[in-house]
Amino acid sequence: QQQVKQSPQSLIVQKGGIPIINCAYENTAFDYFPWYQQFPGKGPALLIAIRPDVSEKKEGRFTISFNKSAKQFSLHIMDSQPGDSATYFCAAGGTSYGKLTFGQGTILTVHP
């Protein structure tokens, strides 16, 4: 019940495309859903996060869509650039302290 399932494992798009990464969760106690971006040789960095009281959040070219009834959320990257090539992790957290449960990660490659 603590799992967060992420897909796809890898994704290749052309520059300007809109990659979409999906995550699904089971635990309805989760109330915080962040996305992290990780470049090679670096730790993950918080990209954007959403709470279940909204269905969409946008920050720059990054958008989270959230479907509470389906227990799913997704990351959309508008006008993707080669510099967006990285591994993306979704995660979920709840009122139990100090714990984020991460998805398996998606390796995104944006070709010039």
Next chain:
Amino acid sequence: ETGVTQTPRHLVMGMTNKKSLKCEQHLGHNAMYWYKQSAKKPLELMFVYNFKEQTENNSVPSRFSPECPNSSHLFLHLHTLQPEDSALYLCASSQDPLGRRYTFGSGTRLTVV
């Protein structure tokens, strides 16, 4: 730098060695975490410390021993590791015990030979 510093960046150790990983944060955060990152697997939570007290041990083998002497420093002591323990070990911190807005370090790439 992200504000969370991990040393060393790379470590190669034999199965009979004892070594320690260090994590340091000067962000004023009260919670610190150790995660294990293996290829094609989710980030695995190992340990959680809130205000220097260990609040979670996620069924981690005893060959991994954490230490948190103060809220700015976190160690992971390693002894008699196995080759399958080879991975990237990530330290993270957060302001509050609910674990939101993690700041990760760059990790220590550990290879057990």
